[in-house]
Amino acid sequence: MKHRIVVAVTGASGSIYARQLLQKLHAAQAQLDQVAVVMTENAKTVWETELRNEDYKQLPFRFYTQQDFHAPFASGSGRFNTMIICPCSMGTLGRIATGISNDLITRAADVVLKERRKLICVVRETPYNLVHIKNMETVTLAGGIICPATPSFYSLPASMEEMAATVVDRIIDLAGIEQSTYRWGSDSNNKQD
Numbered sequence: 214m215k216h217r218i219v220v221a222v223t224g225a226s227g228s229i230y231a232r233q234l235l236q237k238l239h240a241a242q243a244q245l246d247q248v249a250v251v252m253t254e255n256a257k258t259v260w261e262t263e264l265r266n267e268d269y270k271q272l273p274f275r276f277y278t279q280q281d282f283h284a285p286f287a288s289g290s291g292r293f294n295t296m297i298i299c300p301c302s303m304g305t306l307g308r309i310a311t312g313i314s315n316d317l318i319t320r321a322a323d324v325v326l327k328e329r330r331k332l333i334c335v336v337r338e339t340p341y342n343l344v345h346i347k348n349m350e351t352v353t354l355a356g357g358i359i360c361p362a363t364p365s366f367y368s369l370p371a372s373m374e375e376m377a378a379t380v381v382d383r384i385i386d387l388a389g390i391e392q393s394t395y396r397w398g399s400d401s402n403n404k405q406d
Contacts, residue, residue: 215246216390217293219286219325220274221318224255225337227300227362228263229373231256233381234299235272241390248274249286249293251317279316286321289328295388296325300337300362303345309334309357310348322357332357333387335380358387368395 218238222231238248252260252269260269277284285291298305298318305318309332314320325332334357338345349359362380370376382394 216244216295216388217247218245218249218388219293219296219321220248220250221296221298221321222250222252222256222260223298223300223302223305223318224253224259225300225302226259226263227335227337228256228260229377230335230337230362230380231260231299232264232268233374233377234297234384235274237381237385237392239273241385241392244390247293249284250274250276251279251321252276253279253318277317279318281317282320284317284321287317287324289324293321293325293330295331295333296321297333297335297384297388298322299335299384301334303336303338303348306334306336306352307344307348310351326355326357329356331388333360333384334358335360335362335384337362360384360387367397
């Protein structure tokens with residue numbers, strides 16, 4: 214079965230992750246039935262600030278506004294099997310954790326959780342306060358996956374793009390999409406000093 218994925222981009226810092234995620238999903242189109250995107254206005258501002266462009270306007274996916282409750286993934290009958298919120302602001306996470314469906318992102322997350330489908334929240338904040346931690350616990354107990362936007366270094370990333378890819382490749386794996394990437398312990402990755 215091909216994947217039907219919703220990607221939500223909130224106004225948290227980390228537009229590099231959203232850009233790479235959307236690029237990698239575009240490259241994996243053979244495995245996908247549909248990708249739908251919701252970006253907050255703050256997400257667009259942060260993207261333009263951090264990446265110095267408006268390239269999100271060129272992405273080949275269908276975009277929905279935050280208030281478009283007619284979007285197919287606003288209902289469980291839409292059968293989108295995965296939702297990725299990247300980056301996920303703590304405000305968005307808090308609204309999901311408390312069941313406040315006041316826009317399309319939080320409504321879609323609520324639908325994914327109630328239908329027992331896959332919700333991946335790529336949280337981007339540091340440090341965490343107790344409210345953040347409790348909200349992450351609540352979403353986890355409800356079936357969501359918390360994937361902090363924390364790069365790894367064992368692949369020896371040589372650039373900011375490669376460092377961001379360590380997070381995005383983990384997201385792609387969590388979504389169940391096949392990809393060629395660094396794998397810990399594989400023979401081709403073992404390096405001798």
